[in-house]
Amino acid sequence: MTQTPPQIVIQSKDLDLTFQTNDGPVHALKGVSLDIHQGDFVSFIGPSGCGKTTFLRAMAALEQPTGGQLTVNGVSPDEARQQRAYGYVFQAAGLYPWRTIAGNIRLPLEIMGFSKSDAVARIEKVLKLVDLEGFGKKFPWQLSGGMQQRASIARALAFDADILLMDEPFGALDEIVRDHLNEQLLALWARTGKTIGFVTHSIPEAVYLSTKIVVMSPRPGRITDVIDSPLPKDRPLDIRDSPEFIALAHRVREGLRAGHDQ
Numbered sequence: 001m002t003q004t005p006p007q008i009v010i011q012s013k014d015l016d017l018t019f020q021t022n023d024g025p026v027h028a029l030k031g032v033s034l035d036i037h038q039g040d041f042v043s044f045i046g047p048s049g050c051g052k053t054t055f056l057r058a059m060a061a062l063e064q065p066t067g068g069q070l071t072v073n074g075v076s077p078d079e080a081r082q083q084r085a086y087g088y089v090f091q092a093a094g095l096y097p098w099r100t101i102a103g104n105i106r107l108p109l110e111i112m113g114f115s116k117s118d119a120v121a122r123i124e125k126v127l128k129l130v131d132l133e134g135f136g137k138k139f140p141w142q143l144s145g146g147m148q149q150r151a152s153i154a155r156a157l158a159f160d161a162d163i164l165l166m167d168e169p170f171g172a173l174d175e176i177v178r179d180h181l182n183e184q185l186l187a188l189w190a191r192t193g194k195t196i197g198f199v200t201h202s203i204p205e206a207v208y209l210s211t212k213i214v215v216m217s218p219r220p221g222r223i224t225d226v227i228d229s230p231l232p233k234d235r236p237l238d239i240r241d242s243p244e245f246i247a248l249a250h251r252v253r254e255g256l257r258a259g260h261d262q
């Protein structure tokens with residue numbers, strides 16, 4: 001029996017994005033081509049300024065490419081946003097301090113016009129998904145940093161988009177909390193089958209989480225390596241001690257080094 005390959009959900013072809021600044025043009029992305037398939041967990045890794053955030057923001061229609069093509073579910077990022085194709089998780093949790101956790105998660109649902117009863121059911125469901133059951137009535141300041149970041153993931157999950165775009169969501173957290181959230185995110189991904197785009201500076205995080213690791217390099221921002229992970233989908237944290245994991249981390253490090261030397 002032949003298996004149909006998973007559908008391409010994000011396709012970038014020869015993408016350019018140049019910012020015009022007072023100091024001249026900044027080539028944040030140059031000739032970036034990449035296919036992301038349904039159910040992929042794709043990490044973007046590279047030194048500061050290599051265009052990771054810009055690429056993710058272009059997918060979410062928050063930046064306008066200056067050349068090439070970018071489609072999400074076969075349509076423009078703008079149309080995909082209108083179709084609620086993706087949820088976006090920012091670097092900082094970005095919760096409104098005057099709203100409860102449930103109130104924060106409700107906000108996009110209110111904007112999108114979900115009924116009150118539907119919103120209540122969705123809030124309960126996503127709080128459970130990120131392990132924050134019973135915390136809906138708390139305010140952000142009553143939660144730890146890791147819990148706040150989970151609440152912001154819950155907010156991005158609330159309207160059940162198939163794609164989750166996450167810009168360095170765990171960068172500000174200590175390593176133990178980060179490990180725990182990495183494990184939870186993998187479990188959530190396995191449970192929901194979502195397609196995830198994930199920006200990180202951490203090699204172990206990229207290798208632990210991803211089915212595909214995209215190594216980028218700056219000036220101009222471009223892709224220097226795309227690594228399809230041979231690791232199984234089921235990954236306990238101690239997989240990080242395995243020879244396969246270490247070899248993969250080594251390849252990513254070499255890719256980053258090569259980008260630096262150019």
Ligand SMILES: Nc1ncnc2c1ncn2[C@@H]1O[C@H](COP(=O)(O)OP(=O)(O)OP(=O)(O)O)[C@@H](O)[C@H]1O
Pocket residue numbers: 019020021026027028046047048049050051052053054055221
């Ligand atoms: N709005 C903007 N106007 C001008 N230049 C910008 C703008 N946004 C980003 N840039 C520039 O584009 C380049 C890519 O930035 P980007 O934030 O995408 O990199 P990054 O890889 O995500 O970096 P970091 O890891 O530090 O977040 C950088 O040189 C940055 O200074």
